[in-house]
Amino acid sequence: PSSGGIFLPLRMRERVVSSLALLGREEIQPSTPVSQLSVAARQLVEIARALIHDAPVIVFDEPTSSLGAQDIEHLFEVIDRLRKDGRAVVYISHFLEEVQRVADSWTVLRDGKVVGEGQISETSTEDLVSHMIGRRLEEMYPQIPRQRGDKLIEVSGLKTKSVLQRADLTLHRGEVLGIAGLVGSGRSELLRGMYGLDPIVSGSVRVAGHSHTPHPARSIQAGIGFASEDRKKEGLATDLTLATNLTLASSSARNLFSLLGLKKERKQVEVWIEKFGILTWGPDQPVRTLSGGNQQKVALARLLHLDVDAVLLDEPTRGIDVGSKTEVFRWIGELAASGKGVLVVSSSMQELLGICDRVQVMHRGVLGEPRGVDQWDEHSLMVCAVGGEEAA
Structure with a gap:
């Protein structure tokens, strides 16, 4: 904002503080460099920036992809206030429960075309899903038969230098x-500690019965793969090509001057592009030029290329369209059915209940006991995430 061409930083600061307060994040200081904020906090800053300007129309494009339940509820309250103030809101999301919560009418795009529209009050969840993915709701979470095998990873008393205070878990083949819980509860830090990205203060990790000192290189050698929630900062080398990103970790295992090896990898890259439906003009396209959803597909495809035994996934469906989510769920099920172990962190309770065999809840850095998925529902997961196991 300015007056007579003179910039007024104090007024701007006040509006920034006010916007962040509306979102329930008064602790984020306007002077803090965005690079120092968490993924969720950065997304809230983007939303606050949109609220600063008194625009008659505000477009929210996947605004909750990195947010926890409390932040999402604050955002919904803000949207309700905008509607009452007479402003128009366009809300773009792959999360049906969010669309049903905030929208009056809906339009579904699939493959670049409008395939349906109507009023939220007159449309069932099943009909929305059918329009979005071209199949029925029950097909969204493919049920692939699998049998739990031997212990693959055992974590005991794990504590990191960040928010993780104690975690005990056993992942079987x-x-x-x-892993459920609120953003900031320690879910991501658990995976990062197991993989070796966050320093461990105490506790132990065992892989296939052997003691394991977490470090990214050692983890890959031990058969552990990790997909970060922050694909741009940690998950991908965005300035490099799609092919290089897919084969980066495995290239050191072969002779770089082996023409046969290069040809084999090139063909494998084309297989992953087709399998994951990555929209690209070819393996040599820089990853930074791909859409967010296609970047996420590259990060996940790389784990398949590594052929690891244990897969650690932090928000694996973030930024992916509903149809592609179903394919990711199928891939996760197929991995488990083939004897691999998959550990999934997700902010979507519905996804965890749809794809997992067991679920544990993180609360204030402490991981609760595991329960079979049939012993949970969305309400009990949320109660446990907010109040700990004692509240469940």
């Missing part, structure tokens, strides 16, 4: 183990 042939299972999908889910």
